Amino acid sequence: MIQLNINDQLYELDVEKDMPLLWAIRDVLGFTGTKYGCGIAQCGACTVHMDGVPTRSCVTPVGVTQNKKITTIEGLNSKTSRAVQAAWERLDVVQCGYCQSGQIMAATALLEAQPDPSDEQINAAMSGNICRCATYVRIRAGIREASRALV
Amino acid sequence: MATDRIVNVSRRQFLKVGLAAGTGLTLGVYLPTLRSAGAAAGPGKAGGAMFKAGTFEPNAFVSIGADNSVTVIAKHLEMGQGTYTGLATLVAEELDAAWSQITVKPAPADANRYNNLLWGSTQGTGGSTAIANSFVQMRKAGAAAREMLVGAAAEQWGVSTSDVTVRDGIVRHQATERSVTFGELAERAGRQPVPVEPFLKDPSEFRLIGSHVPRKDSRDKTHGTAIFTQDIQLPGMLTALVAHPPRFGATVKSLDASATKRVKGVTDVVQIPTGVAVLAKDFWSAKRGRDVLRVDWDESKAFTLGTDEILTEYRALSKNPGAVARKEGDTDQAMARAARVIEADYVFPYLAHAALEPMNCVIKVSGDGCEVWNGEQFQTPDQMAVANVLGLKPEHVKINMLYAGGSFGRRANPQSDYVVEAANIVKAIQGKAPVKLVWTREDDMRAGYYRPMYFHRMKAGLDDAGDIIAWQHRIVGQSIIAGTAFEASLAQDGIDQTSVEGAANVPYAVPNITVDLHSPKLPVPVQWWRSVGSTHTAFAVETFIDELAVAARRDPVVLRRTLLKNHPRHRGVVGLAAEKSRWGETLPPNRGRGIAVHESFNSYVAQVADVSVDKDGSYSVDRVVVAVDCGIAVNPDIIRAQMEGGLGFGLSAALSSQITLNAGRVVQSNFHDYTVLRMSEMPDVEVHIVQSTESPTGVGEPATPVIAPAVANALAAATGKRFYELPLLVTG
Numbered sequence: 115m116i117q118l119n120i121n122d123q124l125y126e127l128d129v130e131k132d133m134p135l136l137w138a139i140r141d142v143l144g145f146t147g148t149k150y151g152c153g154i155a156q157c158g159a160c161t162v163h164m165d166g167v168p169t170r171s172c173v174t175p176v177g178v179t180q181n182k183k184i185t186t187i188e189g190l191n192s193k194t195s196r197a198v199q200a201a202w203e204r205l206d207v208v209q210c211g212y213c214q215s216g217q218i219m220a221a222t223a224l225l226e227a228q229p230d231p232s233d234e235q236i237n238a239a240m241s242g243n244i245c246r247c248a249t250y251v252r253i254r255a256g257i258r259e260a261s262r263a264l265v
Numbered sequence: 266m267a268t269d270r271i272v273n274v275s276r277r278q279f280l281k282v283g284l285a286a287g288t289g290l291t292l293g294v295y296l297p298t299l300r301s302a303g304a305a306a307g308p309g310k311a312g313g314a315m316f317k318a319g320t321f322e323p324n325a326f327v328s329i330g331a332d333n334s335v336t337v338i339a340k341h342l343e344m345g346q347g348t349y350t351g352l353a354t355l356v357a358e359e360l361d362a363a364w365s366q367i368t369v370k371p372a373p374a375d376a377n378r379y380n381n382l383l384w385g386s387t388q389g390t391g392g393s394t395a396i397a398n399s400f401v402q403m404r405k406a407g408a409a410a411r412e413m414l415v416g417a418a419a420e421q422w423g424v425s426t427s428d429v430t431v432r433d434g435i436v437r438h439q440a441t442e443r444s445v446t447f448g449e450l451a452e453r454a455g456r457q458p459v460p461v462e463p464f465l466k467d468p469s470e471f472r473l474i475g476s477h478v479p480r481k482d483s484r485d486k487t488h489g490t491a492i493f494t495q496d497i498q499l500p501g502m503l504t505a506l507v508a509h510p511p512r513f514g515a516t517v518k519s520l521d522a523s524a525t526k527r528v529k530g531v532t533d534v535v536q537i538p539t540g541v542a543v544l545a546k547d548f549w550s551a552k553r554g555r556d557v558l559r560v561d562w563d564e565s566k567a568f569t570l571g572t573d574e575i576l577t578e579y580r581a582l583s584k585n586p587g588a589v590a591r592k593e594g595d596t597d598q599a600m601a602r603a604a605r606v607i608e609a610d611y612v613f614p615y616l617a618h619a620a621l622e623p624m625n626c627v628i629k630v631s632g633d634g635c636e637v638w639n640g641e642q643f644q645t646p647d648q649m650a651v652a653n654v655l656g657l658k659p660e661h662v663k664i665n666m667l668y669a670g671g672s673f674g675r676r677a678n679p680q681s682d683y684v685v686e687a688a689n690i691v692k693a694i695q696g697k698a699p700v701k702l703v704w705t706r707e708d709d710m711r712a713g714y715y716r717p718m719y720f721h722r723m724k725a726g727l728d729d730a731g732d733i734i735a736w737q738h739r740i741v742g743q744s745i746i747a748g749t750a751f752e753a754s755l756a757q758d759g760i761d762q763t764s765v766e767g768a769a770n771v772p773y774a775v776p777n778i779t780v781d782l783h784s785p786k787l788p789v790p791v792q793w794w795r796s797v798g799s800t801h802t803a804f805a806v807e808t809f810i811d812e813l814a815v816a817a818r819r820d821p822v823v824l825r826r827t828l829l830k831n832h833p834r835h836r837g838v839v840g841l842a843a844e845k846s847r848w849g850e851t852l853p854p855n856r857g858r859g860i861a862v863h864e865s866f867n868s869y870v871a872q873v874a875d876v877s878v879d880k881d882g883s884y885s886v887d888r889v890v891v892a893v894d895c896g897i898a899v900n901p902d903i904i905r906a907q908m909e910g911g912l913g914f915g916l917s918a919a920l921s922s923q924i925t926l927n928a929g930r931v932v933q934s935n936f937h938d939y940t941v942l943r944m945s946e947m948p949d950v951e952v953h954i955v956q957s958t959e960s961p962t963g964v965g966e967p968a969t970p971v972i973a974p975a976v977a978n979a980l981a982a983a984t985g986k987r988f989y990e991l992p993l994l995v996t997g
């Protein structure tokens with residue numbers, strides 16, 4: 115049995131230790147906000163927070179996540195995440211939306227670590243998250259707007 | 266004025282289309298009722314009632330509940346382009362609803378009620394047609410509902426309908442200060458006669474059209490609650506992964522599934538026409554099962570050429586004239602008397618769509634019908650294809666439309682490839698469980714259906730004064746429509762119009778023009794990719810004209826505007842982009858500015874790109890100024906978003922994306938070797954929309970083909986070097 119702490123809730127899962135956290139979250143627990151895009155930590159659609167750190171759940175074996183606090187898009191509820199999501203909605207950042215959970219997880223982690231990031235810091239924090247609709251202009255604007263609300 | 270032989274061609278014109286080039290949109294608008302004739306339709310309940318009793322359903326597109334909710338039924342796929350918002354804007358405008366009371370629901374697959382008016386009897390989304398074909402239809406749907414609400418209020422109050430006004434979802438009688446909500450009127454409105462020809466607003470009265478109207482899908486997509494095919498979970502559902510052959514055309518010779526069947530969670534291994542499917546209770550188990558599957562492939566009939574060999578063949582073909590797509594004057598004679606002849610060859614790679622949600626499909630068989638959960642661009646062709654596999658009538662295939670996590674043309678497959686694969690899997694297990702077919706990124710990347718590889722050969726003759734007197738453009742590349750149901754409607758005189766669009770209708774006034782085409786047949790599956798033929802023709806035309814401008818010592822903007830004398834809308838966007846970008850100002854060293862203009866899907870886009878080039882040959886695209894003329898701007902903010910995203914999509918192909926083949930095997934497999942645009946590479950984008958009273962045209966695709974030539978021209982301005990291949994590599 116694997117014990118997981120997801121969104122402040124403890125779960126016991128009967129899965130192999132090498133199952134990636136992504137599939138435990140999606141297929142076993144049914145939280146579908148976290149997406150599959152590449153399976154090799156290239157696109158960032160599967161980003162969750164593990165002890166507050168943005169983590170690619172598609173390459174993180176569920177076995178190494180025991181005793182860690184995992185947050186998915188469904189569990190976001192901080193001042194920062196609310197500012198990010200409010201900015202995303204106000205600017206209509208999304209297009210197809212498939213990557214956006216990962217983008218929001220990455221942006222929230224960035225602003226929690228650095229509430230007033232430079233362009234370079236935004237690029238560094240966000241360039242692991244692919245958006246095929248190329249909503250990058252608005253993601254950047256959304257981060258800046260959330261930052262203004264927080265600082 | 267020269268008559269373009271090829272005008273405004275693409276998917277929007279397939280089947281029996283009534284859109285005459287240059288005449289604007291004339292749509293036969295028909296407002297079917299929500300409950301179609303014979304709506305019962307099998308266990309899947311295709312069609313049938315969508316709303317509870319007491320709801321006002323004036324037609325198939327609008328429903329007003331007693332709770333004052335207004336539901337707009339969207340016949341098009343929402344894949345990011347904003348159509349749910351756009352379609353709802355049109356309805357809400359004429360209905361005078363409050364935007365906050367509107368929700369959008371996907372329509373079921375039903376060609377009788379939800380066909381694309383530009384595609385005859387087919388329901389589907391593509392060719393940037395959603396708003397163009399719906400502009401009048403959705404407004405009439407809203408206007409009809411409004412007239413019935415007004416009639417109901419007048420009847421209730423015993424007043425004249427002419428004294429009843431509607432604003433933001435409230436129906437009023439000013440003189441007596443009475444008002445009522447839509448919800449309160451819903452039941453009575455349902456008893457009003459349905460207007461045959463509802464009255465539409467004059468554009469000067471528009472309150473939502475042309476204004477900022479927020480997207481309807483932002484909240485769900487910002488909170489992880491929007492549902493995509495990947496997210497569907499049904500009781501007892503199995504997840505299927507398929508082992509596909511390593512080369513196009515290979516088949517299964519023999520199969521050893523013993524190790525696979527020992528993997529915990531794996532339930533079935535079945536052979537299907539496209540390979541071998543492994544089914545399990547979840548994705549990870551199916552993946553582990555497939556990893557140990559042993560398939561011996563028969564590759565005796567497989568395709569074994571590589572990209573280099575294909576290119577050699579294409580170059581050889583380009584030596585000879587092809588099928589003529591356009592011929593005006595005498596190009597050979599003019600070329601012979603030209604003072605200077607300039608030639609250039611262009612190479613374009615295969616491209617994968619690489620939507621972030623890899624292809625997938627959920628299917629469940631029950632009783633004598635089936636249900637599909639999918640976000641797809643070709644609802645009714647897919648419905649037909651599934652019915653054929655399962656031996657059902659199309660109306661017994663219920664398609665539950667979901668959001669698509671990108672598509673860019675991929676979910677409009679003429680063979681319904683991945684949907685048919687899912688149907689074959691559920692058939693192979695005799696429908697014992699619902700099946701979710703999931704392609705991994707690698708499966709998606711290597712499945713083919715690429716934007717074809719192309720080779721272009723261009724040649725122009727300049728006279729003593731530097732004027733272009735001859736233009737020859739030869740294109741070599743696979744036909745997208747060959748062998749598909751679209752061949753009859755999209756081929757003219759043996760020419761695949763999607764291969765030459767953007768080239769055969771080159772807008773520049775040159776007296777002698779020849780455009781011809783070779784369409785070699787290869788077994789590499791190909792398909793439309795956001796902006797289709799324009800993805801390559803715009804690059805060849807727009808970089809070549811730039812090269813000619815430099816050769817003739819003309820300013821690229823001035824030359825374009827001169828040669829666009831018969832094309833005012835092209836001219837207009839060139840002028841606007843040039844003005845807003847401060848075209849002509851002196852730039853610092855190692856910086857370059859380039860322009861390109863292109864019409865696709867009846868929308869006109871010009872882009873001015875600014876680049877910086879380092880000594881080592883690396884470069885960045887710093888800023889892009891966009892001017893777009895898409896007729897009436899229904900949702901300006903969505904137009905801006907599509908310009909930003911559309912050029913960003915094109916920038917991936919400009920900078921680095923390509924699919925190559927080595928001895929028939931696809932080399933790339935995932936985003937580490939099929940690289941796409943990332944945040945650090947995204948330029949600042951400034952969008953300017955031309956004020957227009959023309960009928961609205963699409964914006965999903967037209968920004969995409971313009972960016973690569975604009976960037977190539979900017980790089981040429983910065984480096985003095987011309988660029989003839991995509992992706993653009995400054996070094997080497």
